[in-house]
Amino acid sequence: MHGFMSQKALTNLVDGEDPVTTKDDESKNDNTEKNVVQQRSVWSGVSDIDHRVTVFLALVWVLVIGSAPIMIYVFGGKPVTNSAMMLSCLMWMALFGGLFLFTQIILFSSPHFERVRSLTIIECTYFMTQVITTVGYGDITPAMPRGQVFVGAYVVFSFFVIAMLVSELQGLVVDKVRKYQKDLKQRHGYALIHSQSTSSLGFKPEKPPWGGLVSSLAMFAGVASVWVLFFHYYPGEGKTWLEAIYMSLITLSTVGFGAITPITEAGMIFAAFFMFIGTSALINVVQNFSTYILEMDQYESWCPKDFASGLNKFRQKYAPGGDSAISEEVFLILTLLQRKMVTEDQIDQVKESYKAMLSKKGTLNLKGLASKVSSQVDHAELGDTDTDAATSARPSCLSPALSDR
Numbered sequence: 001m002h003g004f005m006s007q008k009a010l011t012n013l014v015d016g017e018d019p020v021t022t023k024d025d026e027s028k029n030d031n032t033e034k035n036v037v038q039q040r041s042v043w044s045g046v047s048d049i050d051h052r053v054t055v056f057l058a059l060v061w062v063l064v065i066g067s068a069p070i071m072i073y074v075f076g077g078k079p080v081t082n083s084a085m086m087l088s089c090l091m092w093m094a095l096f097g098g099l100f101l102f103t104q105i106i107l108f109s110s111p112h113f114e115r116v117r118s119l120t121i122i123e124c125t126y127f128m129t130q131v132i133t134t135v136g137y138g139d140i141t142p143a144m145p146r147g148q149v150f151v152g153a154y155v156v157f158s159f160f161v162i163a164m165l166v167s168e169l170q171g172l173v174v175d176k177v178r179k180y181q182k183d184l185k186q187r188h189g190y191a192l193i194h195s196q197s198t199s200s201l202g203f204k205p206e207k208p209p210w211g212g213l214v215s216s217l218a219m220f221a222g223v224a225s226v227w228v229l230f231f232h233y234y235p236g237e238g239k240t241w242l243e244a245i246y247m248s249l250i251t252l253s254t255v256g257f258g259a260i261t262p263i264t265e266a267g268m269i270f271a272a273f274f275m276f277i278g279t280s281a282l283i284n285v286v287q288n289f290s291t292y293i294l295e296m297d298q299y300e301s302w303c304p305k306d307f308a309s310g311l312n313k314f315r316q317k318y319a320p321g322g323d324s325a326i327s328e329e330v331f332l333i334l335t336l337l338q339r340k341m342v343t344e345d346q347i348d349q350v351k352e353s354y355k356a357m358l359s360k361k362g363t364l365n366l367k368g369l370a371s372k373v374s375s376q377v378d379h380a381e382l383g384d385t386d387t388d389a390a391t392s393a394r395p396s397c398l399s400p401a402l403s404d405r
Contacts (some may be wrong), residue, residue, distance in 0.1 A: 005322060006247075009192055009328065018312075032248075038351075041112060041263045042112060042113075042114055043112040043120075043123070044114070044115060045113070045117050045120060046120070047120050047121070047122055047265060048265060049122065049192055049265055054121045054122055054140070055121065056119070057121075057122070057125070057269060058099060058122075058124075059131075059273050060126050060272065061095075061125050062092065062095040062096060063134070064097070065091065065095060065276065066088055066091040066092040067088060068088075068091070068165055069084040069085075069087040069091070069164075069165055070084055070088050072084070072165075075271055077088065087165065088097045088166055088279065090161055091161055091165075094154070094157060094158060094161065095128065098124065098128050099121070099125075099153065101117065101122055101129075101150070102119050102124045103118050103120065103121060103124050103126070104118060105118070105149060106118065106142060106147040106150065106151070107142070107144055108140050108141060108143055108144045108145040109140075109141060109142075110141070110148075111137055111139065111146055112139065112141045112263070117356065118142045119140070122265050122268050122269060122272075123140065123268065125268075125269070125272045126140075126262070126268035126271060126272050127140045129271065129273075129275045129276065130256065130274040130275070131151075131154065131155050131158055132158050132162055132276075133162075133254055133275045133276060133279045134159070134254050134256075135251055135254050135255075135256035135275055135279075136256045136258075137251075137257075137258035137261045138256075138258040139255050139261045141260055148317070164226050181187070203335075203338050204302055204307070205281045205295070205298045205299045205302050206299065207296075207299050208292055208295035210292060211292070212288045212292070213285075213288040213289055213292050214287045216284045216285045216289075217285055219281050219284065219285075220252070220278070220281040220282055220284070220285050222280050223252065223274065223277055224245075224248045224249065224252055224278065224280045226274070227244070227247070227248040227249075227252065227278065228245055228248050228252070229243070229244075230267075230270055231243075231244045231247060231248075231262070231267065232244040234264070234266060234267065234270075236263065236264040236266070236267070237262065237263065237264055237267050243260050245302060247260040247261075248258060248278075251271070251275065251278065252275070252278035252279060252281070253282060254282075256277055266394040310338075314334055314337070317344075318330050318333065318334075333347055357369060357372050363381070
């Protein structure tokens with residue numbers, strides 16, 4: 001037997017120690033047991049935080065999350081729509097309903113619980129945040145079959161609500177970016193109309209900037225760093241640096257394995273708010289990364305021969321007489337097509353719509369246009385009372401060559 005034992009093991013055997021378990025092994029076992037105990041700390045079901053404080057934090061959490069659809073329009077400088085109001089009402093109903101049901105009726109189990117019970121207010125906000133962000137640690141789960149079915153339905157409902165919210169948020173971000181770009185061009189005096197570069201008009205894609213991607217990555221890294229610092233230094237959490245980094249990346253990416261989770265009430269409160277902030281920051285990173293890759297692909301795939309071929313096809317359709325000169329209207333159509341803002345079918349549909357709205361005299365003014373679109377439009381300030389009258393006797397906005405087609 002001694003022939004298969006190391007010199008250190010033999011020495012330990014002589015000294016009366018376990019030949020298999022060394023002091024290093026004992027230290028590792030102690031750390032492992034410490035981590036296990038830490039992860040399985042018991043939550044008594046009675047909050048150590050004052051009840052009024054927990055209610056206040058829960059109300060703030062509900063109001064912030066539920067008001068998001070309305071605030072998107074408010075911060076975007078747009079009038080709040082009925083759909084945004086309805087979405088906010090649905091979210092408030094879901095959040096307040098969840099707070100009541102999960103703290104009063106539905107029973108839950110957890111490795112941290114001594115028995116099956118309902119959740120405290122803090123545990124409930126922490127649990128619902130996991131549901132809404134799809135993190136799903138799994139450290140708190142419904143205990144009974146009926147509760148499991150209800151929570152499953154609640155998860156599906158929350159998924160659709162959050163999908164609508166993300167869609168609204170994406171629209172706001174796009175509008176903000178466009179407004180910023182427009183203001184930037186006006187301040188620096190290189191608006192599109194003054195540009196001498198054809199590439200800025202969309203004929204040749206420009207190399208995409210990487211500033212947006214870097215800034216979004218920096219924002220996500222900042223949120224992740226705050227997460228790491230909190231769970232490493234906060235008393236009672238005490239995660240190691242590697243555990244805190246792993247926890248932040250797994251949580252904020254919404255993977256949520258659940259191997260390392262908050263074990264204090266303060267940790268649950270922190271996670272309830274920062275899960276939303278972190279996942280939103282990650283969505284912003286994904287959007288900027290996808291946009292950058294798409295624009296880079298367009299930039300690298302641009303081919304002069306294909307561009308020349310496209311111009312030749314355009315000339316055959318819009319200047320069949322062989323005249324190389326193009327009017328302002330034709331140039332506008334060419335620019336829109338090159339920038340892929342419209343298709344040729346859409347251009348044809350616009351022309352057909354114009355022809356269909358012409359009066360018997362072959363004219364169309366703004367009041368006539370409004371009356372044909374909707375009877376609810378106020379016509380008082382739209383010009384002549386005669387819908388067949390021409391608008392200041394102006395010619396058609398389309399050139400004769402285009403109107404005949």
